[in-house]
Each structure stands twice: as C-alpha cells, then as structure tokens.
C-alpha cells in the first residue's frame with residue numbers, strides 16, 4: 001500500500017484579500033510547484049500547532065489560524081497519498097522571510113489559476129475562487 005501522509009497548509013490572506021502563494025524550490029519534493037505553505041503533521045501534534053510551527057520554520061513569522069478547517073482533500077501521487085488539510089490564517093506583524101521556498105507572491109483569487117500548483121492543491125484553489133464568487 002502507498003504511504004499516506006497528513007499535511008496542513010495555510011491559506012494566508014491579507015487585508016486586501018490577496019492570498020499568499022509559495023513556490024517549492026529545486027531542493028524540495030515536488031520542485032517548482034506552487035503551494036499553500038505548511039508541512040507534515042507530527043505525531044501527537046494538533047493540526048493548528050503544526051501549521052504555526054511550519055510557517056515559523058519556513059518563513060520566520062507568526063500566524064493566527066482559524067479554528068476550523070477550510071477544506072480537506074485527498075490526492076494520489078505516484079509514490080504516496082496525501083491528505084491535505086487547508087486552514088485559513090493571518091500574518092501577525094512580521095513580513096515573511098524565505099528560508100526554504102524559492103519565491104512567494106500575493107495574488108487575488110481570480111489570478112490563482114495562473115500558477116503551476118501542486119496537483120493536490122487544485123481543489124483548494126477552486127474552492128477559494130468559488131467562495132469569492134458567492135459574495
């Protein structure tokens with residue numbers, strides 16, 4: 001059976017309703033693909049603490065997370081299956097600093113599909129775009 005991993009990802013939105021998108025570097029798995037930053041949930045760790053820890057490690061900044069899951073998807077890659085849990089968040093104070101990723105951009109929802117997203121993220125991107133259309 002394929003390995004199953006549980007990953008949390010932050011949908012960070014600023015005051016202009018731009019969404020934070022991060023580009024995985026050459027050195028990372030799924031290189032040169034865009035993602036909502038985050039990482040694997042460790043054993044005995046809750047998803048919200050895992051997300052705060054990952055953003056601190058990857059961008060040197062603190063986030064405040066929603067207390068509910070925005071959406072959750074499962075995707076089959078060739079070598080593993082991912083359970084991807086997306087949670088909305090806001091930056092607290094500091095600007096993000098790149099420590100692992102190649103780049104980041106803030107994009108309006110309608111421009112999100114211009115990026116080359118990790119395949120598991122596509123349903124999340126679509127849900128974000130549809131969410132905006134409802135208002």
Ligand SMILES: Nc1nc2c([nH]c(=O)n2[C@H]2C[C@H](O)[C@@H](COP(=O)(O)OP(=O)(O)OP(=O)(O)O)O2)c(=O)[nH]1
Nearest residue numbers: 007009029030035036037038039040082118120121
């Ligand atoms: N963080 C994140 N990972 C994603 C997303 N979409 C997606 O397919 N992935 C994949 C890429 C990786 O294979 C895996 C997450 O692993 P990672 O390498 O970022 O997490 P980590 O920091 O805990 O990993 P590691 O240090 O143990 O290698 O999930 C996403 O939106 N955010």
